[in-house]
Amino acid sequence: NGGRCVEGVDATRCVCPSGRSGPTCDTTNNRCIMNPCRSGATCTSLPGGYTCGPCPINYSGFYCERSINECLSNPCHNGGTCSDDYNRFTCSCRTGFTGVLCQ
Known part of the structure; x- marks a missing residue:
């Protein structure tokens, strides 16, 4: 797992690379893994x-x-109904009103 063994007085231990830990460097510290x-x-x-x-x-x-939700600002005028979509909205206009915002 990329660790380096270091001999000590009583035992050998691993020095783990960045992002790994544990006795044998087998634990990932990368929280993005999931x-x-x-x-x-x-x-x-x-x-x-x-x-x-x-x-x-x-x-x-x-x-x-x-x-x-782009409709939160109530962009449609004159009683038009707003429908939220990805990165845009559309207005359904009442009879007699037209245009992107039901002007």
Whole structure:
């Protein structure tokens, strides 16, 4: 596992490379090994933890697990109904109104 044996007075021990630990360097310290990040975000292992990111457009949260809803700002006018989609929204307009935002 990439460890180096060092002979001591009473025993031999392993000096483990970065990211590994244990008596025979068989334990990984890489918290990204289980791929905790979502939505295609990159996991970066840190001492004592990890971080995900950057999150793709329209995703947020520690794991990049939350989809951002473009309809939260109520972009459709005149009673139009907003439908959220990946990286965009569409408005379904009431009779008599047209356009991207039902103007």
